[in-house]
Amino acid sequence: METQTAKGHFIENIIKEDLAGNKNNGRVVTRFPPEPNGFLHLGHAKSICLNFKMAQQFNGKCNLRFDDSNPAKEKQIYIDSIMSTVKWLGFDYNTPFYASDYFDALHDFAVELIKKGKAYVCSLSAEEMKEYRGTLTEPGKNSPYRDRSVEENLDLFRRMKEGEFDEGEHILRAKIDMASPNINMRDPVIYRVKKAPHPRTGDKWCIYPMYDFTHCISDALEGITHSLCSLEFEDHRPLYDWILDNITIPCHPQQIEFARMNINYTVLSKRKLQRLISEGVVSGWDDPRLPTLEGMRRRGYTPSAIRNFCDVIGVSKKESRIDMSLLESCLRDDLNENAPRVMGVIRPLKVTLENYPQGQTETLAAMNHPQKPEAGKREVSFSRHLYVEQDDFMEDPPKKFFRLGPGREVRLRAAYLITCKEVIKNEAGEVVELICTYDPETRGGNAPDGRKVKGTIHWVNAQDCIDAQIRLYDRLFKDENPERDSQDFVENLNPDSLETLEHAKLERSLETAEPEAVYQFERLGYFCLDSKDSTPDKPVFNRTVTLRDTWAKVATRN
C-alpha cells in the first residue's frame, strides 16, 4: 500500500507557502513535459509522480504536454507510448497538450521581441557563433548582425518562415548580454530553420522554436503555476524569466529544479538505454531487464509499486544513487500483499511415492494467500509421481539444511509428509529421482502424533502439470556503478542477467494466467506470464523478483 510521506519535501513546502500567501489565487497547475523522442523510464516516473501528485494533493491539475519543437527527433510512436505509459502508471490527464499547438503564438511572441528590439536575426555560421560565444571563463563578443534594424529583422524573420533560406543561414536570437557569466544569456538562439516535416503540423513550418523559448511560454499559456524540472535547467531559469518578462503575457510560472535520480546496477539515460538496445545487449525497449517503464511492466512491476517507490525516495536537490534494493522492497511490499500464491518447480527433480497407490489421484486444497483467508483456496492435484525442486534435495546436507536428504522427512506444502528412502542416479552420477514414502495420516500437512518437521517444500503433480519456459532476470550490471572509473559502461554488463529455463513444471491452475498478473511461486519469487513471447502451447513466465532469501545468504556465507 502506498505509504504517506509524513513530511513534505521542499517543493511541497514551496507550494504550501504559495498557497498560504494566496500566490496564484490558490491554484496549483503542474505539467509533465516529455519530448517524444524515446520511451519513458523510471527517471521519468519520478517526475510524473511528482507533478501529478502535487496537483492531486492541492486540488489542482497536471497537464501532459509533449515538448515537440524538434521534428528531426520526434515521432508519433513515442507520443503513443508515452500516453499509454502515463495512463498505466495510474495518472489521468484529459487531453494531452502539445507545444506544437502554440507554434502560431510562439511565432507572434518572437515578432514582438523583434519589434521591441529584443531579438535579431543573426547570420553567423554555426562555427562563427561558437567563436563569438566565448568560453566559460571569457565573455563572448557581439555578433556583427546584432544591430540590424527592426525592419530588417522583421523582413528576414518573415523570409526565414517562408522558406527562403536554408538551414543554418540565419537564426533568430534574443538580444540579452554577450558578456553574461551565464552562457545561456549570451544572446541565445530562439528560432532556427529546420526543413523537416513535423509529426503534428506537417509542412506548415520550416522554422521551429528552441526549448528555452518554447517551454516558458507553453507553461505560461497553460497557466502553469509551478514548473518542475531537473537540476541541469537551473542555469536556464534566468532565461525562462527573461523571456516571460519581455513579452506580453499575463502569467509567469515559477520554475523549480529538483535532482534526477540514479539507481545502482542500472543506467537511466535515454542515450545509454538506446545503446544497449542498438548493440543487441537486450531485446528492445521493453526488455524486462531495462528500467524503461514498458520493460518494467513486462517484467511484472506494478504501477502501485513504482508510485510508492517514487514516494519513498523523496525529492531533493542532492544527486543520489538509490539502492536497487529499495525498489525491490517496494515491489515485494505490493506483491506480497496482492499476488496469489501458486506452486511451480523450475528445476524439476522426479519423486516417486512408493507407497502411494498406483493410478490414484486426489485433490488437495491450498490457500491462495496465507495471510488472507478471504482470498480463498484452490485445488491442486496429487499422485504417486511428483516433481520437487532440485535445490530442495542434498545428498549430503549440512546440519542447518532442513529440506530433503537421504532418510529425511519434509512436508510437501498443503499435502503430506514424505520421507526420502532412496536416491537414483544416472551414469554421470547425477541425482535423477527420489524414491520416497508418504505418511497417509498427514493429509494437509500435520502429523497426528504431533511430530515436527522443519522443512516445507513446494511440489507439482507430474501427471497433471503444465510445461513452461522460465526467464530468470538479474541485475543488468555487475558493478553498482556501471560507469565506475569512467570505463565504458557496456564492459560492466552482468553476463548472467538472463537465465532461461526450459520445461519448468507448473500447477495446472496457471493455465489461465494472464499477462501482467503476478503470482508468487511459493518459496521462489514472483512471476508473470510474458506479454510478448508466451503462447498457449508454450507459456513463458518472467521472474519479476525473488523472495527475500535469508537461507541463500547463510548458505553462501559458509
Add this chain to the structure above:
RNA sequence: UGGGGCGUCGUCAAGCGGUAAGACACAGGGUUUUGAUCCCUGCAUUCAGAGGUUCGAAUCCUCUCGCCCCAGCCA
C-alpha cells in the same frame, strides 16, 4: 578568484537556534505448513573540514575542501 547547484548513517531522507525522525540495507531474536510475510532489538555523542557568534549550532557568520551541471542552430 566564469557562473550555477549540492555536501546529515552503507543508500535515500527529515531537521529551518533548544541538544540527530523515518525508510531501505545490515546484525541479532521471536512466530510461522513459504528459510517468505509478520513481530521485537541493535545500528550517526554526530551532521564535508576548520574557526567564530551564542547559555546552547546540523541549523547563523567566515574561510577551506569535495562533488555535479553549463561553451547544441538538442530538450
